[in-house]
Amino acid sequence: MEKNLSGLFSKLYNGNFQIKSRTQSDFPDAWLQIGGNYQTDWKFKNRPLEGKPVLEIKNSTAPRAGIIQTSEASLDVIKDADWQILMVLKSGIPELQAYLRIYPVRSNGEVSKPWEFSFQPGLRQEQFKQVISVGSEIQFLRLETGVLGPGDLYIYKLMAYPLAPIRMKRRVKKVKKIEPINHIQTIGEIIKPIHLAMPIPLKVPVTVQANVNADIRNLTPTRDKVQIFGSSQAPLATSICGRAQVEISGHGFQESLEDVTADQTMSSTTTRDVSALPRFSFAVYNFGTESAHVHAELSPDGVHWAGEGNQLKVSPGKLVIVIPDKFLRYTRLSYKAEGLTTLRIWVQAQN
Numbered sequence: 428m429e430k431n432l433s434g435l436f437s438k439l440y441n442g443n444f445q446i447k448s449r450t451q452s453d454f455p456d457a458w459l460q461i462g463g464n465y466q467t468d469w470k471f472k473n474r475p476l477e478g479k480p481v482l483e484i485k486n487s488t489a490p491r492a493g494i495i496q497t498s499e500a501s502l503d504v505i506k507d508a509d510w511q512i513l514m515v516l517k518s519g520i521p522e523l524q525a526y527l528r529i530y531p532v533r534s535n536g537e538v539s540k541p542w543e544f545s546f547q548p549g550l551r552q553e554q555f556k557q558v559i560s561v562g563s564e565i566q567f568l569r570l571e572t573g574v575l576g577p578g579d580l581y582i583y584k585l586m587a588y589p590l591a592p593i594r595m596k597r598r599v600k601k602v603k604k605i606e607p608i609n610h611i612q613t614i615g616e617i618i619k620p621i622h623l624a625m626p627i628p629l630k631v632p633v634t635v636q637a638n639v640n641a642d643i644r645n646l647t648p649t650r651d652k653v654q655i656f657g658s659s660q661a662p663l664a665t666s667i668c669g670r671a672q673v674e675i676s677g678h679g680f681q682e683s684l685e686d687v688t689a690d691q692t693m694s695s696t697t698t699r700d701v702s703a704l705p706r707f708s709f710a711v712y713n714f715g716t717e718s719a720h721v722h723a724e725l726s727p728d729g730v731h732w733a734g735e736g737n738q739l740k741v742s743p744g745k746l747v748i749v750i751p752d753k754f755l756r757y758t759r760l761s762y763k764a765e766g767l768t769t770l771r772i773w774v775q776a777q778n
Contacts, residue, residue, distance in 0.1 A: 487577050
């Protein structure tokens with residue numbers, strides 16, 4: 428294990444990628460690929476002469492691509508309530524979005540919905556810290572990190588260590604008491620900046636003089652006109668008799684595609700804002716050999732989620748359509764499988 432700056436030891440197995448996997452070719456032990464598609468490339472560099480190990484993810488078209496701990500390497504948190512997760516990342520392009528997902532696992536093996544966090548690493552190595560509190564019913568945490576959307580992400584290190592209660596307390600400095608100012612006799616008394624404890628009313632008489640020329644005659648169509656402009660800075664068109672001319676356009680169409688790898692852990696697709704879409708549906712095709720289960724979810728704020736409708740089974744080689752009946756601003760599709768299988772998920776909508 429690796430010692431951090433605070434003198435504590437990281438509890439995360441192989442978070443520095445020093446140990447190579449014996450079952451996966453050229454990949455760190457206890458880590459798996461997740462997300463991505465056939466165009467995504469994972470490169471693991473662990474050559475002592477070239478510096479510290481680094482895992483590079485090149486993603487071009489998939490909504491997300493990353494790495495996830497194996498179930499056996501999940502972080503044991505049963506003895507401590509507060510934890511700090513530290514990551515060392517670097518981006519290959521400006522304004523790249525990285526993410527961290529933490530899956531809470533109960534003592535009976537049940538996996539809850541993941542906690543999600545996002546970061547924006549720079550073009551140089553940066554440290555990112557996330558403090559979390561774990562309930563007494565949670566025994567393990569399974570970590571996943573990667574890139575959202577296209578871009579190149581370099582992952583150098585992941586660490587996790589418990590925080591003692593004394594380290595969670597914030598130091599608060601005592602504020603020096605400020606004596607209130609009751610009155611000001613003259614402007615000349617203000618020689619240097621002072622702190623005002625409360626507003627002080629200053630009665631200063633002000634006289635305003637102006638000339639106003641107003642035309643108050645009645646407006647006529649032959650002499651006067653009014654133009655109404657829209658957001659495109661173009662005036663509203665009218666006919667000769669003064670009626671507005673409008674165009675009625677047809678429905679627009681939107682589509683997004685996401686290829687995911689489903690396993691026994693419940694995961695979810697990218698969150699989408701559907702507030703401006705009167706009609707949308709999910710379509711799921713199972714390319715693998717294991718059956719999968721999908722469930723539509725809705726949220727008012729993108730944080731709190733509820734399932735919508737029934738969980739549907741997607742057999743190998745079958746296509747299933749999921750249409751939510753209720754409406755909230757955000758939506759996503761959760762999925763899991765009896766074994767590893769590849770799913771293609773469409774979202775199609777009219778606007």
